[in-house]
Amino acid sequence: MNLQAEIPLDYMIVLGTIVFFVGLMGVLIRRNLITMLMGIELMLNAVNINFVAFNHYLFPNRLEGHFFALIVMAIAAAEAAIAIALIINIYRQFNTVSVDDVDELKY
Amino acid sequence: MTGPKIIFFILATAIVVFSILSIFSRRILRAAIYLLFVLVALAGLYYMMNFQFLAAVQLMLYAGGIVVLIIFSILLTSQIDSKLEAPKGSHILSGAITAMAGIGLAVTTLLNFKFNTSPEAAIGTDMRTIGRQLMDTGAHGYALPFEVISILLLAALVGSIYIARKSRT
Numbered sequence: 001m002n003l004q005a006e007i008p009l010d011y012m013i014v015l016g017t018i019v020f021f022v023g024l025m026g027v028l029i030r031r032n033l034i035t036m037l038m039g040i041e042l043m044l045n046a047v048n049i050n051f052v053a054f055n056h057y058l059f060p061n062r063l064e065g066h067f068f069a070l071i072v073m074a075i076a077a078a079e080a081a082i083a084i085a086l087i088i089n090i091y092r093q094f095n096t097v098s099v100d101d102v103d104e105l106k107y
Numbered sequence: 108m109t110g111p112k113i114i115f116f117i118l119a120t121a122i123v124v125f126s127i128l129s130i131f132s133r134r135i136l137r138a139a140i141y142l143l144f145v146l147v148a149l150a151g152l153y154y155m156m157n158f159q160f161l162a163a164v165q166l167m168l169y170a171g172g173i174v175v176l177i178i179f180s181i182l183l184t185s186q187i188d189s190k191l192e193a194p195k196g197s198h199i200l201s202g203a204i205t206a207m208a209g210i211g212l213a214v215t216t217l218l219n220f221k222f223n224t225s226p227e228a229a230i231g232t233d234m235r236t237i238g239r240q241l242m243d244t245g246a247h248g249y250a251l252p253f254e255v256i257s258i259l260l261l262a263a264l265v266g267s268i269y270i271a272r273k274s275r276t
Contacts, residue, residue, distance in 0.1 A: 004224075006109055006111040006112050006115075007111060007112060007115050009222060010217075010218055011115065011119070013214070013217045013218070014214055014218075015119050015122065015123070017209075017210055017213045017214055017217070018123055018210060019122060019123065019126055019145075020209075020213075021205075021206040021207075021209045021210045021213075022123070022126045022127055022130060022206065023126070023130075024202075024205065024206060024209065025130060025202040025203065025205065025206040026129070026130030028198065028201065028202035028205060029130070029194040029198045029199050029202040030130065030191075030194060031192075031194070032135065032191055034135060034177060034180055034181055034184065035130070035135060035138055035191070037177065038129060038130070038138060038139065038142050038177065039130060041142065041169075041173065042126050042129070042130075042142070042145065045145070045146065045149055045169075048149070049149065049152065052152075052153055052156055052158060052161065053156070055158075056156040056157065056158070057222075057224065058222055058223070058224050058225060059225045060225065060227075060229035060230070061225050061227035061228060061229060061230055062225075062230070062247060063230070063232065063236070063237065063240055063247075064247075066158055066160075066161060066232070066237070067240070067241070067249045067252070069161055070161065070164060071252055071256055073164060073165070073168055073169070074256045074259070074260060075256075075259070076168075076169075076173065077168055077172060077173060077260070077263075078259055078260055078263035078264075079263075080172075080173045080176055080177070081176065081263055081264060081267040082263055082266060082267050082270070084176055084177070084179070084180045084267070084271075085266075085267035085268070085270040085271035086270055087180055087184065088180060088183060088184070088271050089270055089271060091183070091184045092273075097184045097185070
Protein backbone atom coordinates (compact mmCIF):
# COMPACT_ATOMS: atom_id res chain seq x y z
CA MET A 1 0.00 0.00 0.00
CA ASN A 2 1.48 3.31 -1.03
CA LEU A 3 0.45 5.48 1.88
CA GLN A 4 2.66 8.43 0.93
CA ALA A 5 0.58 9.19 -2.17
CA GLU A 6 -2.70 8.99 -0.26
CA ILE A 7 -1.93 10.75 3.01
CA PRO A 8 0.79 13.43 3.23
CA LEU A 9 3.13 13.50 6.20
CA ASP A 10 1.61 16.85 7.21
CA TYR A 11 -1.64 15.16 8.23
CA MET A 12 0.19 12.92 10.67
CA ILE A 13 2.20 15.84 12.09
CA VAL A 14 -0.95 17.92 12.62
CA LEU A 15 -2.71 14.98 14.26
CA GLY A 16 0.23 14.37 16.59
CA THR A 17 0.43 18.06 17.50
CA ILE A 18 -3.29 18.29 18.28
CA VAL A 19 -3.23 15.19 20.50
CA PHE A 20 -0.12 16.44 22.30
CA PHE A 21 -1.64 19.80 23.18
CA VAL A 22 -4.98 18.26 24.14
CA GLY A 23 -3.01 16.10 26.61
CA LEU A 24 -1.15 19.17 27.87
CA MET A 25 -4.47 20.96 28.35
CA GLY A 26 -5.73 17.95 30.30
CA VAL A 27 -2.74 18.18 32.63
CA LEU A 28 -3.29 21.92 33.05
CA ILE A 29 -7.03 22.05 33.71
CA ARG A 30 -7.59 18.90 35.75
CA ARG A 31 -7.02 18.76 39.46
CA ASN A 32 -7.30 14.99 39.88
CA LEU A 33 -4.05 12.98 39.87
CA ILE A 34 -5.50 10.14 37.77
CA THR A 35 -6.88 12.41 35.03
CA MET A 36 -3.54 14.24 34.97
CA LEU A 37 -1.85 10.87 34.45
CA MET A 38 -4.24 10.24 31.55
CA GLY A 39 -3.18 13.57 30.02
CA ILE A 40 0.44 12.47 30.26
CA GLU A 41 -0.42 9.20 28.51
CA LEU A 42 -2.05 11.21 25.70
CA MET A 43 1.10 13.30 25.31
CA LEU A 44 3.34 10.22 25.17
CA ASN A 45 1.09 8.71 22.49
CA ALA A 46 1.21 11.91 20.44
CA VAL A 47 5.00 11.71 20.49
CA ASN A 48 4.76 8.10 19.33
CA ILE A 49 2.62 9.14 16.33
CA ASN A 50 5.37 11.49 15.24
CA PHE A 51 8.15 8.93 15.67
CA VAL A 52 6.27 6.30 13.70
CA ALA A 53 5.17 8.73 10.97
CA PHE A 54 8.71 10.07 10.49
CA ASN A 55 10.02 6.51 10.34
CA HIS A 56 7.42 5.49 7.79
CA TYR A 57 7.55 8.57 5.56
CA LEU A 58 11.12 9.85 5.76
CA PHE A 59 13.37 6.93 6.65
CA PRO A 60 11.75 3.73 5.40
CA ASN A 61 15.22 2.18 5.09
CA ARG A 62 15.59 1.95 8.87
CA LEU A 63 13.45 1.10 11.88
CA GLU A 64 14.72 3.74 14.31
CA GLY A 65 11.41 5.48 14.89
CA HIS A 66 9.74 2.15 15.38
CA PHE A 67 12.16 1.10 18.11
CA PHE A 68 12.03 4.54 19.69
CA ALA A 69 8.24 4.23 19.89
CA LEU A 70 8.62 0.77 21.44
CA ILE A 71 10.97 2.14 24.10
CA VAL A 72 8.65 5.07 24.80
CA MET A 73 5.86 2.55 25.36
CA ALA A 74 7.99 0.58 27.83
CA ILE A 75 8.87 3.80 29.70
CA ALA A 76 5.17 4.74 29.72
CA ALA A 77 4.32 1.38 31.29
CA ALA A 78 6.96 1.83 33.98
CA GLU A 79 5.81 5.40 34.60
CA ALA A 80 2.17 4.36 34.91
CA ALA A 81 3.05 1.59 37.37
CA ILE A 82 5.07 3.96 39.59
CA ALA A 83 2.49 6.75 39.31
CA ILE A 84 -0.37 4.49 40.31
CA ALA A 85 1.59 3.12 43.26
CA LEU A 86 2.23 6.70 44.37
CA ILE A 87 -1.42 7.67 43.84
CA ILE A 88 -2.65 4.75 45.96
CA ASN A 89 -0.15 5.64 48.67
CA ILE A 90 -1.25 9.30 48.59
CA TYR A 91 -4.87 8.21 48.81
CA ARG A 92 -4.06 6.14 51.90
CA GLN A 93 -2.34 9.07 53.58
CA PHE A 94 -4.60 11.98 52.61
CA ASN A 95 -7.86 10.22 51.64
CA THR A 96 -8.04 12.23 48.43
CA VAL A 97 -6.34 12.34 45.03
CA SER A 98 -6.92 16.02 44.31
CA VAL A 99 -3.65 17.91 43.93
CA ASP A 100 -5.10 20.95 45.68
CA ASP A 101 -5.49 19.02 48.93
CA VAL A 102 -2.19 17.17 48.79
CA ASP A 103 0.06 20.03 49.86
CA GLU A 104 2.18 18.66 52.69
CA LEU A 105 5.67 17.38 52.01
CA LYS A 106 6.13 15.84 55.46
CA TYR A 107 3.27 13.83 56.79
CA MET B 108 -11.69 10.06 -1.50
CA THR B 109 -9.97 6.72 -1.57
CA GLY B 110 -10.03 3.87 0.92
CA PRO B 111 -6.93 4.67 2.99
CA LYS B 112 -7.86 8.33 3.14
CA ILE B 113 -11.35 7.56 4.46
CA ILE B 114 -9.93 5.19 7.07
CA PHE B 115 -7.33 7.76 8.10
CA PHE B 116 -9.94 10.47 8.53
CA ILE B 117 -12.19 8.17 10.56
CA LEU B 118 -9.26 7.23 12.84
CA ALA B 119 -8.01 10.80 13.14
CA THR B 120 -11.48 12.12 13.99
CA ALA B 121 -11.92 9.37 16.58
CA ILE B 122 -8.53 10.15 18.12
CA VAL B 123 -9.11 13.90 18.37
CA VAL B 124 -12.75 13.70 19.53
CA PHE B 125 -12.16 11.02 22.14
CA SER B 126 -9.03 12.69 23.50
CA ILE B 127 -10.96 15.94 23.96
CA LEU B 128 -13.86 14.04 25.56
CA SER B 129 -11.39 12.22 27.80
CA ILE B 130 -10.02 15.41 29.32
CA PHE B 131 -13.40 17.14 29.64
CA SER B 132 -15.55 14.25 30.90
CA ARG B 133 -16.68 14.77 34.47
CA ARG B 134 -17.13 11.07 35.15
CA ILE B 135 -13.64 9.73 35.64
CA LEU B 136 -14.45 6.16 34.59
CA ARG B 137 -15.82 7.43 31.29
CA ALA B 138 -12.66 9.48 30.81
CA ALA B 139 -10.66 6.26 31.14
CA ILE B 140 -12.86 4.51 28.55
CA TYR B 141 -12.45 7.45 26.13
CA LEU B 142 -8.70 7.14 26.61
CA LEU B 143 -9.04 3.45 25.71
CA PHE B 144 -10.79 4.41 22.45
CA VAL B 145 -7.97 6.84 21.61
CA LEU B 146 -5.38 4.12 22.18
CA VAL B 147 -7.24 1.57 20.04
CA ALA B 148 -7.63 4.08 17.19
CA LEU B 149 -3.89 4.78 17.44
CA ALA B 150 -3.21 1.07 17.05
CA GLY B 151 -5.27 1.21 13.84
CA LEU B 152 -3.11 4.11 12.64
CA TYR B 153 0.09 2.11 13.27
CA TYR B 154 -1.44 -0.78 11.40
CA MET B 155 -2.13 1.54 8.45
CA MET B 156 1.54 2.49 8.39
CA ASN B 157 2.51 -1.20 8.17
CA PHE B 158 3.87 -1.44 11.72
CA GLN B 159 1.89 -4.52 12.70
CA PHE B 160 4.12 -5.40 15.64
CA LEU B 161 3.84 -1.91 17.09
CA ALA B 162 0.05 -2.02 16.68
CA ALA B 163 -0.08 -5.31 18.57
CA VAL B 164 2.17 -3.95 21.33
CA GLN B 165 0.01 -0.83 21.55
CA LEU B 166 -3.12 -2.93 21.96
CA MET B 167 -1.60 -5.30 24.53
CA LEU B 168 0.36 -2.79 26.56
CA TYR B 169 -1.87 0.26 26.53
CA ALA B 170 -5.36 -1.11 26.00
CA GLY B 171 -4.70 -4.28 27.96
CA GLY B 172 -2.29 -3.02 30.59
CA ILE B 173 -2.22 0.68 31.34
CA VAL B 174 -5.94 1.36 30.94
CA VAL B 175 -6.76 -1.60 33.20
CA LEU B 176 -4.25 -0.25 35.74
CA ILE B 177 -5.85 3.22 35.53
CA ILE B 178 -9.34 1.76 35.99
CA PHE B 179 -8.12 -0.22 39.01
CA SER B 180 -6.74 2.91 40.60
CA ILE B 181 -9.94 4.83 39.81
CA LEU B 182 -12.02 2.17 41.52
CA LEU B 183 -9.64 2.13 44.50
CA THR B 184 -9.66 5.89 44.99
CA SER B 185 -13.14 7.19 44.08
CA GLN B 186 -16.79 6.28 44.22
CA ILE B 187 -18.08 4.85 40.96
CA ASP B 188 -20.92 7.35 40.54
CA SER B 189 -19.16 10.41 41.91
CA LYS B 190 -18.66 13.29 39.52
CA LEU B 191 -15.49 15.29 39.37
CA GLU B 192 -15.84 18.95 40.11
CA ALA B 193 -15.98 20.97 36.92
CA PRO B 194 -12.66 22.67 36.13
CA LYS B 195 -12.58 26.36 36.86
CA GLY B 196 -13.36 28.75 34.01
CA SER B 197 -10.04 30.52 34.39
CA HIS B 198 -8.19 27.20 34.26
CA ILE B 199 -10.03 26.19 31.09
CA LEU B 200 -9.33 29.58 29.53
CA SER B 201 -5.61 29.55 30.31
CA GLY B 202 -5.31 25.89 29.27
CA ALA B 203 -7.13 26.52 25.99
CA ILE B 204 -4.99 29.57 25.22
CA THR B 205 -1.82 27.57 25.92
CA ALA B 206 -3.01 24.68 23.75
CA MET B 207 -4.10 26.92 20.88
CA ALA B 208 -0.87 28.92 20.94
CA GLY B 209 1.17 25.71 21.07
CA ILE B 210 -0.76 24.10 18.22
CA GLY B 211 -0.46 27.25 16.08
CA LEU B 212 3.26 27.63 16.72
CA ALA B 213 4.14 23.97 16.24
CA VAL B 214 1.98 23.46 13.15
CA THR B 215 3.22 26.59 11.35
CA THR B 216 6.83 25.71 12.14
CA LEU B 217 6.49 22.09 11.08
CA LEU B 218 4.52 22.76 7.90
CA ASN B 219 7.08 25.33 6.72
CA PHE B 220 9.93 22.86 7.16
CA LYS B 221 10.97 20.97 4.05
CA PHE B 222 11.35 17.31 4.97
CA ASN B 223 13.60 15.18 2.78
CA THR B 224 12.71 11.57 2.23
CA SER B 225 15.60 9.14 2.39
CA PRO B 226 16.38 7.85 -1.12
CA GLU B 227 17.41 4.40 0.06
CA ALA B 228 15.20 1.41 -0.49
CA ALA B 229 12.65 0.57 2.16
CA ILE B 230 13.17 -2.46 4.36
CA GLY B 231 10.38 -4.71 5.51
CA THR B 232 8.68 -4.33 8.86
CA ASP B 233 8.00 -8.02 9.39
CA MET B 234 8.71 -9.78 12.68
CA ARG B 235 11.91 -11.35 11.33
CA THR B 236 13.58 -7.99 10.63
CA ILE B 237 12.34 -6.47 13.88
CA GLY B 238 13.58 -9.40 15.95
CA ARG B 239 16.97 -9.46 14.24
CA GLN B 240 17.50 -5.73 14.76
CA LEU B 241 16.30 -5.83 18.35
CA MET B 242 18.93 -8.44 19.23
CA ASP B 243 21.71 -7.15 16.97
CA THR B 244 24.81 -5.59 18.53
CA GLY B 245 26.24 -4.17 15.28
CA ALA B 246 25.10 -1.24 13.15
CA HIS B 247 21.33 -0.64 13.36
CA GLY B 248 21.20 -3.03 16.28
CA TYR B 249 19.22 -2.25 19.41
CA ALA B 250 20.51 -4.83 21.88
CA LEU B 251 21.76 -2.24 24.40
CA PRO B 252 18.51 -0.20 24.66
CA PHE B 253 16.62 -3.47 24.90
CA GLU B 254 18.67 -4.62 27.90
CA VAL B 255 18.53 -1.19 29.54
CA ILE B 256 14.75 -1.17 29.19
CA SER B 257 14.49 -4.62 30.75
CA ILE B 258 16.49 -3.46 33.78
CA LEU B 259 14.40 -0.27 34.00
CA LEU B 260 11.16 -2.26 33.95
CA LEU B 261 12.42 -4.59 36.68
CA ALA B 262 13.49 -1.62 38.83
CA ALA B 263 10.16 0.11 38.24
CA LEU B 264 8.20 -2.98 39.25
CA VAL B 265 10.22 -3.52 42.43
CA GLY B 266 9.95 0.18 43.26
CA SER B 267 6.20 0.33 42.72
CA ILE B 268 5.66 -2.72 44.92
CA TYR B 269 7.80 -1.11 47.62
CA ILE B 270 5.92 2.20 47.36
CA ALA B 271 2.42 0.71 47.30
CA ARG B 272 2.75 -1.84 50.11
CA LYS B 273 1.19 -1.17 53.48
CA SER B 274 3.73 -0.05 56.05
CA ARG B 275 3.91 -2.38 59.02
CA THR B 276 4.25 0.30 61.66
